Amino acid sequence: MQKDILIIRADATKAIGTGHIMRCLALAQAWQGHGRGKVIFVSYCESEELKQRIYEEGFDFVSIESPYPDESDLKQMLETLRFASETNLWAVLDGYHFDARYQKMIREAGYKLMVVDDLNNCQRYHANILLNQNLNAENTPYCCDTDTCLLLGLQYVMLRREFLRYQNKTRRIPERATKILVTLGGADTYNATLKVIQSLKQIEQGNLEIKIVAGPANPRIKSYEEAIPGFSSEMRLLSAVNNMPELLVWADVAIICAGGTLWECMFMGCPVISFAINEVQHTILKFLHDKSVVLYMGYVKTTNNEALSKSIESVLLSYELRSKFSEKSRKMIDGKGILRVIDSMTGLGREPENQKEVAYV
Template identity: 30%
Template sequence: MKIFIRADGGKDIGLGHIMRMLVLGEELQKSNEVGFICRNSISNKFEAGIKKIKEKSFKVIEISEEDYIGEIIEMQTKHNADVLITDSYDVDEEYFIKLKEYFRFTGYVDDVNKCKMDVDFIINQNINADDLYYWKNVGKNTKLLLGTQYCMLRNEFRQAYKSKVIKKEIQDILLTLGGMDNNNNTLKILEKIKDINKNLHVVIGSAFDKDLIEKIQDITKKHNNIYIYENANMDQLMLKCDVAISACGSTLYELAAMSVPTIGVVLAENQKFVAEKMKEMNLIYECFEIGAIEKINLLVLLNKLIEDEMLRYNIIKKEKALVNLYGVESLAKEINGIIRG
């Protein structure tokens, strides 16, 4: 089968959609031909996402920001793919209706259930997927692939977790807010915790502005406990680090797989409900919206997590039960079953 995956990533929207679709694409490619469709623009704001895909040796067909439905249809008349899987918030009911007639099967990777979706299958890997009442927006024949049993974890995490050592004494803290940081949030958080008497490992995303990187580098020159990582091997960092401060996207599932107790930072509206659910279930220690950063005593929160061994143990115990390490294999098996009848 020929499968097209439609996803974007870059400075304005981050790289989360791209990263999880690369995981799914690599698994589907074992038994299908897989390519990507991505928007591009004169300002190159999607360039970071396109670069990530090409690094994995997938073919990328670029379309415009404006008439992307029309261009997908035009592209499909040339390539005749069997399946279109979309992972983008820039969709509406019209998008699904128009494109369905041009593909044998269509699927959507969702987080929020915001509109009617005329597709053959819905994927939502999040812990709150069952709370979104999908029956209101999909047909009775739409297959629902919901929950953390379908987590799209990269292969390196599926291997590295076996080597994780849970330490009694905390020495290493991870700070990661994703591939993009237009509002200098990494810097804001780092300023609040830089004086902690532990090692701070700070991830520099591939879509970070040069000015932000330089400001973070300036802090490291004054603090010998801060280490920065560009093009980071996240699995190795999560092996090393004992606790984390993280954006509340897909990284929360990676941290859970690697048994890293976390303080979550809500950077976008779509992250809020996942973060609150995980906090409610004691899967993360705490969460807060980035807009409230000045009201949060982050250093106190972090020290509480560091000092309370039993608290961390209870979080790790729950984390181990949360994520299906081989969820993407289950997901690909389900999709192959749908498209092969």
């Protein structure tokens, strides 16, 4: 029996961060874990640590020299697909630069295609499956092919297997929070980490333990090392981290910059203080803030250090607020999203009679 091949096209750079590849790792893990077959990442990846992780997970890696709109990108992707075409095959695109033309070329070549999206920034989507795992994505007015299966909303959040091990773990909320995790993306393009370090130094509460995660595409580690000395509480800088679930278990509060990390924190029930870097994140975080699920600090570029410091301290001191954040968060992410996505992909491979039933498992 022939096994399916999954070919993922996603990038990681200092400009866009690592989130596209990290959420596709969840898909790759589930694909292989369910015995579907081989996984190939086709990527323009500036992080050697991330490349190494892909290899360590048991996946193949094909390097892109110049990303789309450079024509060599599309040519290389189609060549990779053709090379594997003797086997049942799915292509996945995760990146905002893969426009309608890129998608259409893959579909017209006869391959099954899933597009992972957040922004609805294409005039038209050409895909067998269009996945948007964000809050309230089911209200997005997508223009797509008539046969496209839409997977929209939090029920399709793709979590990596290291998180799913904590599916039913009870979380203890301390009366007074002292452990803070700062993790602001794989690249932290807006240098929010330095802003948070400076704000934490203004907090009067002592005996804090702070762990700061610098992502694999972050070029500013040296500046963080220089900013840490002189802090009254313990502050540690971590890089090349592969144990994020354990860090979220350790933390009483996480300070983040939305993205996929938001869904990971919510699944783990870790109380969140978050920034936004784009309008989609702003809309999501404002909704969650209004529902008392997270504390939203606004856009990272405009957040005031003094206001941030006071907000962090208020969350640290409020058992009631952190308990509410944790309880409400866990109810919104059930951890089964990756199974629903895989079921939809394999269901379409069997040409189901009713695609809507596949889309909303």
